[in-house]
Amino acid sequence: MNDSSKQPFVPEKVVQLMVDSIFKKNGIKPEEMKRNISDEQKQMLREMVNDLRKQVDQFNKGNNDITKSSD
Amino acid sequence: MSKTKWRALDHCDDTGQNDETVLQEGQQSITTQQDSFEWIIIKDSEDINVTTTDTQAAVSLELGIQVAIGVVLSIAIGSSTQADQVVQDLKQVTRNRQSNRQKTIVEQSKDVDIVTRDTDIAINLQLLIQILVAIVISLDIL
Numbered sequence: 001m002n003d004s005s006k007q008p009f010v011p012e013k014v015v016q017l018m019v020d021s022i023f024k025k026n027g028i029k030p031e032e033m034k035r036n037i038s039d040e041q042k043q044m045l046r047e048m049v050n051d052l053r054k055q056v057d058q059f060n061k062g063n064n065d066i067t068k069s070s071d
Numbered sequence: 072m073s074k075t076k077w078r079a080l081d082h083c084d085d086t087g088q089n090d091e092t093v094l095q096e097g098q099q100s101i102t103t104q105q106d107s108f109e110w111i112i113i114k115d116s117e118d119i120n121v122t123t124t125d126t127q128a129a130v131s132l133e134l135g136i137q138v139a140i141g142v143v144l145s146i147a148i149g150s151s152t153q154a155d156q157v158v159q160d161l162k163q164v165t166r167n168r169q170s171n172r173q174k175t176i177v178e179q180s181k182d183v184d185i186v187t188r189d190t191d192i193a194i195n196l197q198l199l200i201q202i203l204v205a206i207v208i209s210l211d212i213l
Contacts, residue, residue, distance in 0.1 A: 009197045012205070019205040022160045026153055030209045033147035042212050045143055049207050052136055056200045059132060060193055064125045065186075070117060 077179055079117040110174040111185065118182045124189040129196060136199040143206055165198055 023030065037045070058064060109126075113119050141158055148154040171191045177183055207213045 009194045010201060012201060015198070015201040016205045016208070018164060019161075019202060019209060022157055023209070025160065026156050028148055028153060028157065032149075033210055036147050036149055037210060037212070041146055042210075045146070045207060045212050048139055048142075049203055049213060052132075052139055052203065053200055055132055056136075056196050059129060059196060062122075062188070064128045065122050065188075066125050067120060067122045069120045070113070 079115050079179070079181060108172045109187065109189070110176075111187070112174070112176045112178075114176070114178045116177050116180045116183065119177055119180070120184045122184075122186045124187065124192065126189060126192065129189070129192045133192070133196055133199060136196070136203055140199070140203050140206065143203070143210070147206075147210055161202060165195060165202070 109123065111121055111123070113121075140161065141154075144154045144157055145151060148157065171189050173187055175185055175187065177185065204213065
């Protein structure tokens with residue numbers, strides 16, 4: 001993890017709690033969900049999340065900013 | 072003829088009045104829309120560098136994460152109506168955000184670097200990715 005993911009705008013625990021409460025509200029149990037995902041899907045989802053996380057970090061570092069200069 | 076104004080294009084008339092003038096007028100109001108208006112006006116100036124957030128890239132990244140959240144939930148939750156409800160509940164948390172209105176005016180200036188960041192879109196992106204990570208952590212994927 002790099003700097004931007006170490007200092008999130010919203011504490012990670014808050015987000016985790018929020019997600020848990022939304023699951024609970026809709027009567028969804030994480031244990032049941034885990035059974036629905038195959039190992040192959042897990043691997044694919046892991047890659048997808050890591051890839052998106054990398055893109056957000058790059059964005060936060062300003063790597064995607066546009067620079068225009070006058071002559 | 073008396074000289075009253077320094078003009079960037081009159082190179083020979085550089086009298087040293089290179090006062091950098093950057094005026095910023097920012098107003099934020101709470102809306103449920105995703106607004107981003109950025110104005111940068113450069114007038115009668117030279118050697119100005121402008122660096123700004125690539126909103127297009129941010130919006131497509133935002134969409135990408137939203138789709139990813141939908142995909143994870145629809146795989147994990149058997150029932151599509153239940154998955155839709157969870158997505159709806161998550162959207163309520165992420166949707167409300169302030170609109171970004173920035174105006175930057177540079178007039179009669181030289182050698183100015185302008186860097187603007189759309190912090191609203193950055194915060195929203197960060198929150199969305201945190202939600203996605205929290206979901207996959209609760210599924211023992213990460």
